[in-house]
Amino acid sequence: VQFVESGGGLAQPGGSLTLSCAVSGFDFSTYDMSWFRQYPGKERELVGSIFSGGASGNWADSVKGRFFISRDNGKKTMYLEMKRLKPEDSAVYYCNRHWSPRYPWGQGTQVTVSS
Numbered sequence: 001v002q003f004v005e006s007g008g009g010l011a012q013p014g015g016s017l018t019l020s021c022a023v024s025g026f027d028f029s030t031y032d033m034s035w036f037r038q039y040p041g042k043e044r045e046l047v048g049s050i051f052s053g054g055a056s057g058n059w060a061d062s063v064k065g066r067f068f069i070s071r072d073n074g075k076k077t078m079y080l081e082m083k084r085l086k087p088e089d090s091a092v093y094y095c096n097r098h099w100s101p102r103y104p105w106g107q108g109t110q111v112t113v114s115s
Contacts, residue, residue: 001025001103003095008109011085019080019109021095029073032057032098035080036090038108049098050078057098061087085113 005021019035034049034057049057050069059067068081078095092108 003103003106005093005106005109008093008111010112010114012112012115013085013087015113016081016083017085017111018082019093019111021080021106023076023078023095025098026103027074028071033069033071033078034058034096034098035067035069035078036094036096037089037111038094039091043108044063047080047093058105059062080110085111087113 002024004022005019007017025063030052032049032051034048035046035047038044046058046060047063048059048067048069051057054071054073056069059096066084071078090111090113092110094105094108096102098103
């Protein structure tokens with residue numbers, strides 16, 4: 001099982017970024033998936049989730065209405081579109097299956113929101 005997160009970088013407050021999560025090693029299309037983020041010294045927290053069929057799942061209150069998840073089951077890829085970014089969105093972002101037990105984590109992608 002492998003998760004490859006990409007698309008992070010530096011964005012200005014109010015800007016946008018779209019992250020990608022490429023998956024291999026399991027039947028992606030049958031799993032509910034989630035994006036997580038981790039601040040330095042903190043545990044990973046849920047950002048948002050998407051059901052296997054593409055319907056939106058749970059969201060952290062802090063990102064509701066600003067972040068959007070989509071998936072392409074044919075490409076085994078999940079996306080996180082982040083809009084109206086805030087400095088507090090700066091973190092390392094990871095993807096994984098939504099329900100425990102989760103698979104080994106990928107390397108994540110760093111998002112930094114700063115002027």
